[in-house]
Amino acid sequence: MIDQKPLAGIRVIDLTRVLAGPFCTMNMADLGAEVIKLEVPGRGDDSRGYAPIMPGGDSGYYYSVNRGKKSVTVDLRSPEGAAIMLELAAKSDVVVENFSPGTMDRFGLGYASLASANPGIILCSISGFGQSGPMASAPAYDIVAQALGGTMSITGYPGGEPLRCGVSIGDLCAALYALVAILSALRMRERTGRGQHLDIAMLDCQVAMLEDALARFSISGKVPGPLGTRHPSITPFQQFRAADGYFVAGAGNEALWQRMCDAIGMPELKQDPRFALNADRTAHHDELEAILVRHFATRPREYWLKCLGEAGVPCAPIANVEEVTKNPHLLERRMILRAENPNCPDLVVPGSPLKNPGSTAVPDTRAPRLGEHTEQVLREVLGYGKNRVAELKSRSII
Numbered sequence: 528m529i530d531q532k533p534l535a536g537i538r539v540i541d542l543t544r545v546l547a548g549p550f551c552t553m554n555m556a557d558l559g560a561e562v563i564k565l566e567v568p569g570r571g572d573d574s575r576g577y578a579p580i581m582p583g584g585d586s587g588y589y590y591s592v593n594r595g596k597k598s599v600t601v602d603l604r605s606p607e608g609a610a611i612m613l614e615l616a617a618k619s620d621v622v623v624e625n626f627s628p629g630t631m632d633r634f635g636l637g638y639a640s641l642a643s644a645n646p647g648i649i650l651c652s653i654s655g656f657g658q659s660g661p662m663a664s665a666p667a668y669d670i671v672a673q674a675l676g677g678t679m680s681i682t683g684y685p686g687g688e689p690l691r692c693g694v695s696i697g698d699l700c701a702a703l704y705a706l707v708a709i710l711s712a713l714r715m716r717e718r719t720g721r722g723q724h725l726d727i728a729m730l731d732c733q734v735a736m737l738e739d740a741l742a743r744f745s746i747s748g749k750v751p752g753p754l755g756t757r758h759p760s761i762t763p764f765q766q767f768r769a770a771d772g773y774f775v776a777g778a779g780n781e782a783l784w785q786r787m788c789d790a791i792g793m794p795e796l797k798q799d800p801r802f803a804l805n806a807d808r809t810a811h812h813d814e815l816e817a818i819l820v821r822h823f824a825t826r827p828r829e830y831w832l833k834c835l836g837e838a839g840v841p842c843a844p845i846a847n848v849e850e851v852t853k854n855p856h857l858l859e860r861r862m863i864l865r866a867e868n869p870n871c872p873d874l875v876v877p878g879s880p881l882k883n884p885g886s887t888a889v890p891d892t893r894a895p896r897l898g899e900h901t902e903q904v905l906r907e908v909l910g911y912g913k914n915r916v917a918e919l920k921s922r923s924i925i
């Protein structure tokens with residue numbers, strides 16, 4: 528067993544706040560990168576004030592997306608602060624930022640300036656609408672990306688109001704696409720020796736995640752709408768209510784459908800021409816759902832899960848968050864971790880899903896205190912002396 532950290536030796540300067548950027552750089556830290564997070568002196572990332580607040584004043588929100596990083600406080604609005612950032616960029620591999628487009632240039636830290644200091648630097652800019660286009664300067668949050676990208680229009684129940692996804696999918700998709708782009712740029716740099724400027728837009732990422740909705744619209748001419756828990760092209764594939772609770776089950780091919788019919792004691796459904804093939808079942812979804820809903824309501828959830836599970840039909844109870852934290856499978860796979868926080872020993876954070884077979888690597892679960900590593904980074908990375916650090920601190924540059 529080995530402790531694999533594939534991004535060991537990669538230094539990342541994190542200029543991001545709140546969620547999309549921090550989630551991207553946290554995943555890089557999980558993979559072994561040294562992530563130096565630059566924060567506003569005295570205030571830090573806005574999310575340091577977001578609930579839930581733990582005993583001792585730390586934010587659980589901040590902890591959930593900033594573990595494993597170093598915190599350095601620098602005022603980038605000052606010429607001296609921007610100069611410190613350029614010095615750090617000269618000794619780093621990646622810079623990630625999620626300011627409004629144009630902000631980095633106003634700081635004197637645009638890609639041209641960074642590349643002048645370090646031709647191999649990779650700058651990843653994450654924004655609501657991208658660095659170009661008529662909406663580039665418009666403000667955006669996760670819910671704006673979900674709304675404009677079509678996600679909310681296909682989430683919810685037929686005839687109901689549009690719904691926001693239960694997690695911040697606009698931010699998180701952008702974070703993960705940014706991670707893919709950065710890893711690709713690092714690979715490209717191995718061949719060319721040069722970095723590049725990556726432009727990741729939350730809205731672009733939402734459109735990329737529309738799955739088959741665009742194809743359905745293009746082919747049928749019908750605008751897709753919300754379908755509740757069911758799948759638009761696979762039937763049955765949805766939530767059901769047993770006598771005592773909810774569960775999900777899906778039959779994505781004919782073999783699974785036939786096994787499902789036998790497992791739930793309704794073999795006659797296999798012979799019904801309305802339900803013979805998946806296309807038939809989808810076309811007659813309302814009729815099949817009515818039959819299954821009545822049937823599943825007659826027995827407890829565990830009974831149906833046992834029957835379906837033994838038949839090899841994909842199924843699961845709908846777990847709440849507490850149940851997720853107690854799932855023995857997730858515990859064994861180190862996906863439920865206790866965060867390293869002396870004031871809140873019961874704080875639970877997710878592990879990393881980025882696993883390598885045989886690796887024993889577990890993420891560093893502690894998030895940094897504001898400015899905790901300022902002196903260490905300035906002295907060890909940039910070679911500043913005590914007097915220089917003290918002088919910068921006295922002028923509130925750091």
